[in-house]
Amino acid sequence: MANGTRVLAAGGVVWRREADELQLLLVHRKKFRDVSFPKGKLDPGETFAEAAVREIEEETGIRSALGPSLGVVTYHLPSGREKVVEYWSVGATPEQIAASTFTPNKEIEALEWVALDDARDRLSYPVDREVLAAFEELIDADGLHTFPIVLMRHGKAGSASVDHERELTERGQEQADAAVGALRAFGVRRILSSTARRCQQTVAPLAATLGRRVHVSDDISQDAFERGEDDPSTIIERRVEKGKPALVCSHGPVLIGLMESLAKAAGTKVTSELRAAASLSTGSFTVVHVSRSGGIVAIETHAPFEERRPA
Structure with missing residues (x-):
């Protein structure tokens, strides 16, 4: 192109x-x-x-x-x-x-x-x-044998009287559709989502393309985060233990905790770079490449509708 x-x-x-x-x-x-x-x-x-x-x-x-x-x-x-x-x-x-x-x-x-x-x-x-x-x-860097854990923020959503019922806007749906090709490129198979409707809608196009079900958890919802009852570590530890490509779709405030849990589960120090990679705009995602022998080898962030220019 x-x-x-x-x-x-x-x-x-x-x-x-x-x-x-x-x-x-x-x-x-x-x-x-x-x-x-x-x-x-x-x-x-x-x-x-x-x-x-x-x-x-x-x-x-x-x-x-x-x-x-x-x-x-x-x-x-x-x-x-x-x-x-x-x-x-x-x-x-x-x-x-x-x-x-x-x-x-x-x-x-x-x-x-x-x-x-x-x-x-x-x-x-x-x-x-x-x-x-x-x-x-x-x-x-022992980076050949890795598996990806992808952290994604839901697409742009509208308003609703109840937060978890907010739905994707037309722009948000476009973001969800646009992410499918890149997510497939990294071999994502397991799909996890917050219980919020906007998160489930964000991963629905990928799930439909792959013919996979979406596993929903309140442990990574914004409602649970605001109640102080979120539990990102349990979700992440399980995925690292399995060692298979997975996508976790959640919310801005929850993604930092997910990244910190991922670093700890992989045996890597939590750094400002990792936290920054979890500070995502709507519809964006960060691919975290985890070594099968332990440690995070690399991270890369992808934004919808934009040309990505890695440093």
Whole structure:
């Protein structure tokens, strides 16, 4: 997708374990006669995250969920236009690889799995080696084997005489619909919501798309928070114990407690950065990547209708 003078794109470093060796997937592009990581331009209205998953599948036949972000690279095309590409770490299971129906085509003539040590020499461009360096930093941080816990604030809501009966406005419904693609990109399967109607409405589009039920709890409602009876720790501890991708939709005042509980359950110090990542605008969400060996590896915040520009 082009945005003024910029071209927006997304991709990933797809990796696997083969006989105890870490290998990366490189694509050989026929038109440009180069070797790179799979990536491609955003479609109109698409987020970086959902574009990354779609482009990886289109170029390699492998569909997998996103892990931690590897950041953004920026460079200029021969035309002079600026290209902005965001990358994620993407672990591919043997089943996902076996399910690939990739065949050489006019865009990608071959796929190649290479050892990590060989990837730097195989890549055609310095900018891809920057991405590789970020991936190696993720390895050093024990960040390959993670699962996401997503904290989301409900979409924009109207007024009502009883707080928990407030419903999404038209804007709020648009926010809920717009979040589905990005939430799916991170492999969310378990969906938890406050008992408030606006929270349940916010996660309803995702639940319908995935064919999953919404698990509702008063422990993370604003009413319980105002009564001093909320219990975010029990909800979060259970999700960390399970170690599976989950979405928790709640309210502004409750999200800080959810984040603090998540940090403690993961064995990470509660910091101002984590608290700030829980201070969300309506319809926004923060993905917290939790290492399976303990600790929070990375966080990233996504806002609806806006282009996300990570630092």
